[in-house]
Amino acid sequence: MKHWFRLHTLALRHTLLGLLRHPLSSLLNLLVIAIAAALPLLLWLVLASLASVSNRLPVEPQISVFLKNGHDVAATKALEQELAARKGMAKVRFVPRDEALRQLEGATGTTDLLAGLGENPLPDAFVLTLHGTDAAPVEALHAELARHPLVEEVQVDSAWAQRLERLVALGRSVFEVLAGLLALALALITGNAIRMQILTRREEIEVARLIGATDAFIRRPFIHFAAVQGVLGGLLACGVVALLLARLNPAVSELAQAYGQQFALQLPDWRVLLAVCGATTLLTWSGAWVAVWRHLRQWR
Known part of the structure; x- marks a missing residue:
């Protein structure tokens, strides 16, 4: 067990050092992940805010x-x-x-x-x-x-309340479609990035296999790289959305007050933060695992 923890610690340390050695390319990759995660997150927060308003309205005609x-x-x-x-x-x-x-x-x-x-x-x-x-x-x-x-x-x-409720329901359907498409895009983007890394380190991997390296040993650094990018990309996505909502909320509150309502877009809390980081980590990990598995199968 100690040996297993040591191997994963070394792989994680190597991943973090690699991100620091190439800060510009790492930042660009994280921005891609953050934007892909921020779009459905922003839409979900807007829908949650509208749903909280529609739930307080009388929907009976x-x-x-x-x-x-x-x-x-x-x-x-x-x-x-x-x-x-x-x-x-x-x-x-x-x-x-x-x-x-x-x-x-x-x-x-x-x-x-x-x-x-x-x-x-x-x-x-x-x-x-x-x-x-x-x-x-x-x-x-x-x-x-x-x-x-x-x-x-x-x-x-109350016709307008019914229209708002139907609009929120439509928004949920749009959110599900958008989240599914962006999740697939995020997994494909990560898989392609890992594939490029594998191709640049092809000779190193072949030498490692000749001296007895297992598939898990070869897979480990790529999986850690994808997981770290998923966590950091999720955190960056939450930060981007928080900045956008903080910028939009004053104008939204003024518009709501003009109609005699109290309304503000909800900022992401720690549970949303965990959910987003977990989802982005799972997607990037899945994309990396599939990419490495395909190359390992080809080499076998």
Whole structure:
């Protein structure tokens, strides 16, 4: 066991010294790995931030029905009972114009909005909450209520929340495809780099095989080189993404505040750091192992 640890320690030390002897080429290789890992990481962090917002939003369809001024009270009550009895209706809430005014004053922080208006300009309204997220019944009810003689205007309130949820779902699919393609590209890039190293050290490897070197002995330095590059490339990718998010977050926060929301892109924490470094190490290790295995099979 001590001999095994000693061999791996020597291989790791040789790898680190090799990176330091060629700093420019090593940095370029690490940048390639970092960019390949940073793109899906950045997309995943953006999706995670959007998902945290969409989870706080009501995704059940809501319809605001604004009534005409001077409407008949009995007819309004009949309309409320008719809406409550409809299939798929979760909740029907009547909002009198005075209550709507109080809510508006509380939202704006103004205590006397009627000072310059004379009378309450807000209409009575129904707020309807429907079961499910299908668009067809919502649109049908919207069209039906828009033709009702008591109704002035109909507005679907939560359609944008549903669109945001669908956008996040689409983003997840794009993330899966992009992550798969970049993972394959990263493994191929590493395999090609290891193949070039093997070709430059071909004579050294052939001499080592003649004096009894095993496949594990020949494979060890290349595997360590790929693993070290994977770890350093993953760390560099997290650093690049953190810098990008720190640069974008002020503008994103200002845009969210303009819409009355609190939103910021999430920075990667230590668990994300471990996951990214582990994924890049596994991919570079796999690419190196396959490249060395192919050459060893050819030599045999």
